[in-house]
Amino acid sequence: MRPLSDTLMRMTAFRDAASAMAGRPGSDRLVELKGFGGNPGGLRALAYVPEALPRHAPLVVVLHGCTQSAAEYDLGSGWSALAEQAGFALLFPEQARANNFNLCFNWFEPGDIRRGRGEAASIRQMIEKMITTHGLDRRRVFVTGLSAGGAMANVLLASYPEVFAGGAVIAGLPYGVAGSPLEAFDRMRGHGGPEPDALPGLVRKASAHKGPWPALSVWHGGADHTVSPANGEALLHQWRGLHRLDEDPSHTDAQAGHTRRTWHDARGRPVLEHVLVEGMGHGVPLKPDGAPGGGVSGAYMLDVGLASTIAIARSWDLMDKPPTRPRKTRTGGPAPANPLLAVIEDALRAAGLMR
Numbered sequence: 337m338r339p340l341s342d343t344l345m346r347m348t349a350f351r352d353a354a355s356a357m358a359g360r361p362g363s364d365r366l367v368e369l370k371g372f373g374g375n376p377g378g379l380r381a382l383a384y385v386p387e388a389l390p391r392h393a394p395l396v397v398v399l400h401g402c403t404q405s406a407a408e409y410d411l412g413s414g415w416s417a418l419a420e421q422a423g424f425a426l427l428f429p430e431q432a433r434a435n436n437f438n439l440c441f442n443w444f445e446p447g448d449i450r451r452g453r454g455e456a457a458s459i460r461q462m463i464e465k466m467i468t469t470h471g472l473d474r475r476r477v478f479v480t481g482l483s484a485g486g487a488m489a490n491v492l493l494a495s496y497p498e499v500f501a502g503g504a505v506i507a508g509l510p511y512g513v514a515g516s517p518l519e520a521f522d523r524m525r526g527h528g529g530p531e532p533d534a535l536p537g538l539v540r541k542a543s544a545h546k547g548p549w550p551a552l553s554v555w556h557g558g559a560d561h562t563v564s565p566a567n568g569e570a571l572l573h574q575w576r577g578l579h580r581l582d583e584d585p586s587h588t589d590a591q592a593g594h595t596r597r598t599w600h601d602a603r604g605r606p607v608l609e610h611v612l613v614e615g616m617g618h619g620v621p622l623k624p625d626g627a628p629g630g631g632v633s634g635a636y637m638l639d640v641g642l643a644s645t646i647a648i649a650r651s652w653d654l655m656d657k658p659p660t661r662p663r664k665t666r667t668g669g670p671a672p673a674n675p676l677l678a679v680i681e682d683a684l685r686a687a688g689l690m691r
Contacts, residue, residue: 365416366407366428373461377454380430381462382406384416385470386423392473394424394654395466397459399481399488401507401636402440406430409482412637413620414645418629422655427466429459443487443509444520451495451543455488460496478652480504482620482636483563487511490571493550494539502551504648507560507618509567510574512538526564535570536577549578551607553651555644557616565612572610579607594621594642609651616640 369381396419400409406428410416419426431439441448441455448454467474477500481489486508493503494511513529514520522528530538552575556568576583576599585597586606593615599608613621619636623643630646633639649655 369465372465375458377448377458378432378435379455379458382428382430384419384426386420390423394476395427395472396424397427397479399429399441399485401483401485402438412632412634414629414631418645418649421628424654425470425472427462429462440484441488443484443491444514446515449491456491456495459492476501478502480648482506494542497543497545497549498547500550502652504553505571506555506620507563510535510570524563526566532573535574539574539578553648554610556612558612558614559616560618562618575608581608613640620644
């Protein structure tokens with residue numbers, strides 16, 4: 337059993353490595369989003385909206401890890417470079433040191449993870465501001481994050497499941513398993529917490545949601561000594577229960593260096609996947625080959641020959657879509673549309689014949 341002091345030492349190393357990375361230039365693409373609501377969690381909001389954003393474009397919410405800034409995470413993960421190419425908007429909530437000294441999202445604090453409260457409520461307000469300002473597609477909102485950001489991504493999926501079509505948790509943890517910093521450290525090491533069969537119920541109690549649950553992609557390094565890979569398995573158990581899936585996956589794809597397991601629902605749709613990257617430590621899997629979304633290697637941005645940002649975007653059908661009519665500016669709101677055409681398009685989307 338790994339002692340708490342070992343985890344604290346690893347978190348210190350995480351902070352030191354990220355501080356070294358902070359000397360590198362971050363992404364300069366992000367623009368601050370203001371006036372998004374009461375902001376009960378005291379978070380900052382940054383956004384990236386491509387100049388030629390298509391009408392009814394998707395939105396991806398991206399949550400950084402501990403000690404990181406939104407700009408640093410964007411630079412490493414490559415999200416804005418991919419959004420520019422593929423045509424979707426990005427929202428980057430950013431933690432404040434006044435909330436958490438290590439800039440971790442407080443995924444373990446009861447006042448920050450409940451619907452309508454704290455950090456979760458602040459991010460929900462940011463999402464609404466982005467949708468209304470830029471005319472984004474409410475049916476294509478996604479969330480992803482690393483470590484504490486991954487755990488907070490799962491908080492949002494649990495607290496506001498009706499808002500999201502899907503999520504991707506990288507080196508994160510299940511919802512509702514910790515209620516204090518000490519419990520959080522214990523869960524990170526894979527110790528304690530609720531019995532596996534109780535995990536789906538924690539999400540069901542987080543809201544009054546009765547509709548379909550978002551799809552989820554779980555990513556973890558097989559050699560992660562900061563957040564134990566056991567947490568990835570616990571996440572799978574939590575969401576298999578919500579989607580009423582069998583324990584055995586519908587499909588397993590083993591490639592050099594990683595194994596992908598996929599679960600399909602009763603209609604044959606992929607709703608849950610798990611990617612385990614062999615030998616990888618704590619961080620985001622990257623393939624920094626210069627392609628948009630390939631990322632830039634650095635602290636907790638790990639070149640393992642697997643571009644998770646691109647893979648996640650593809651799983652959400654954000655790439656290789658035919659272009660639609662672009663906007664005129666990044667800040668001027670929706671471009672004028674033909675009202676009759678808009679009605680027809682909305683009817684086709686409602687029937688599932690158009691995205």
